[in-house]
Amino acid sequence: MINQxxxxxxxxxxxAGAIAVIRLSGNEAIALADACFKSVKTNKALASQKTHTIHLGHIMDGDRTIDEVLVSVFKNPNSYTGEDVVEVSCHGSNYIQQEIIQLFVRKGCRMATAGEFTLRAFLNAKLDLSQAEAVADLISSDNEASHQIAMQQMRGGFSSEIAKLREELLNFASLIELELDFAEEDVEFADRTQFKELVERIRFVLKRLIDSFAVGNVIKNGIPVAIVGEPNVGKSTLLNALLNEERAIVSDIAGTTRDTIEDELVVEGIGFRFIDTAGIRETQDVVESIGIKKTFEKxxxxxxxxxxFDATQFVENSNLFQVEIEKIKNKYPLKPLLIVPNKIDKLSENEIGQLELFLGTIEGSKYILLAAKDNRGVEELKSQLISFVNTGALRNNETIVTNTRHYDSLLKAxxxxxxxxxxxxxxxxxxxMAIDIRQALYHFGEITGQVTNDELLGNIFANFCIGK
Structure with a gap:
């Protein structure tokens, strides 16, 4: 299916920017660049230059100079795509960019589709499919953790682990298939004890990779944290303190926040998406009611x-707070719950002691004492949020699955x-038994691209940016 x-x-x-890079790839990439490039120091053709070299000159449209540029030459097979590649670094004017691209199109180039450079790298065996997908993840990574995982996958950490398991299973599968050819002789070529050990080891590795998806998915997409509570307890103040900016409107009027407000913060390399929700209370206000409904959706x-909750209201409303906390725990038993009494700067030491005694009786939940207006407790809150994420695998540089397609194939395998x-x-x-082994090998091959079809590749590379 590869185009020539x-x-x-x-x-x-x-x-517009300081510079822009225009990329060409294909059999005629160097020849087409040569037709438009005039070197400053030498009249030698780019085709005669060594690979991985850079040349100063001008892009010419006939006698008209479009721009002074640097041209990088990468000859096959030692290039990103495995083909001849030329990259033109020009000035970042929109006009210059379009003039150069249109010039190459007139000379015989075709505009690349989304992800076509990386698709060619895959089809030319420069990358396997999971590594190619990691390129898109690397480009979109916006925190240290997602960057680390994408880099590990792009270097082949995940695919090499899968490929090793597949190769071992394939060796035993060959012996099983050989037994079928000698079925009448009733012989066994595959040692069943060793085969059982291999299958158990593969099952263990698959379960570990599948379990890692729970961590990988939240690291890749960010961890949504819903800030909930009654109106006017300081939810918007807390959001502003976490983000260190006036993101949400704060006032003494209960119900000021009538819709959810979202923003992201990176804590120790992990992305968190904080959602400041409308205060939960009984109300006749139609607009506020819609906001409260959205709160439960978030x-x-x-x-x-x-x-x-407002710590200054604790003495009078401790029973109410306990009911609300239990209601959330019962409705969302699988979600980590962090209880945060706010405005503790207005309490005496004795009142803080009573509050902590009360919080200590609530099983299965963590708590942080907070004075959001003065940033007191904010750093402790961030540390507590990090503790909800299993970062052990990340610290130990273990393989972490972040791709839903890989996760699905692992489950089937x-x-x-x-x-x-x-x-x-x-x-x-x-x-x-051979039937089940073939199916397992098929699902392993789906991950690394040893088993593909045009529809699958189209879906994967359509999510790439143009030019990569």
Whole structure:
């Protein structure tokens, strides 16, 4: 399905800037660049230059000079795509960018589609499919953790682990298939004890990778944290303190926040998406009621629920607070709940002691004492949020799955491996066991791209940016 034509696209973000990079890839990339490039120091053609060299000169449209540029030459197969690649670094004027691109198109280039450079790298075996997908993840990474995972996957950490398991399973599968050819002789080429050990090891690795998706998914997409509580307890003040800016409107009027407000913050390399919700209370205000309804929708979407209440109201309303806390715990039992009494700067030491005694009786929840207006307790709150994320695998540089497609294939592979394990335990015939082994190998191959189709590749690379 690989095209032999030469493609061109802007490799840097569109818009004006100091410089822009225009990328060409294909059999005629160097020849087409040569037709438009005039070197400052030498008249030698780019085709005669060494690979991985940079040349100063001008892009010419006939006798008209468009721009002074630097041209980088990468000859196949030692390039990103595995083809001849030329990158033109020009000045970042929108006009200059378009003039150069249109010139190359007139000379015979075709505008690249989304992700076509990386698609060619995959089809030319420069990257496997999981590494190619990691390129898109790396480009979109916006915090240290997601960047680290994408880099590990792009270097082949995940795919090499899968490829090793697939190769071992394939070796045993070959022996099982060989047994089928000698079915009448009733011989066994595959040692069942070793095969059982291999299947158990594969099952263990698959379960570890599948379990890592819970961490990988939230690291890649950010961890949504819903800030909930009654009106005027300081939810918007807390959001502003966390973000260190006046993001939400703060006033003494209860119900000021009538819609959810969201913003992101990176804490120790992990992205958190804080959602300041409308205060939960009984109200006849139609607009506020809609906001409260959205609050419950956001709690459903959140990974962590942060329940905020006014500590100065604790003595009079401790029973009410306990009821509200239990209501949230019962409705969302699987979500970590962090209880945050705010405005503790207005309490005496004795009142703080009573408050902590009360909080200590609530099982299964953590609490942080806070004075959001003075930033007291904000750093402790951030540390507590980090504790909800299993960053051990990240610190130990273990393979973490972040891609939903990989997760789905791993689940299917595990299902087939478990069937194989059951077959070994029940002395299932080789021909029936071979079917499950082939299916497991198929799902392994889906991850690295050894098993693909045009529709799958189209879906994956359509999510890439143009020029990559």
């Amino acid at each position: 034509d030469t493609i061109v696209a802007l490799a840097t973000p569109s818009g 709690i459903e979407q959140a990974q962590v629920v942060l329940y905020l 595990l299902e087939e491996i478990q069937k194989v394990q059951e077959g070994i335990d029940s002395n299932l015939s080789s021909d029936l």
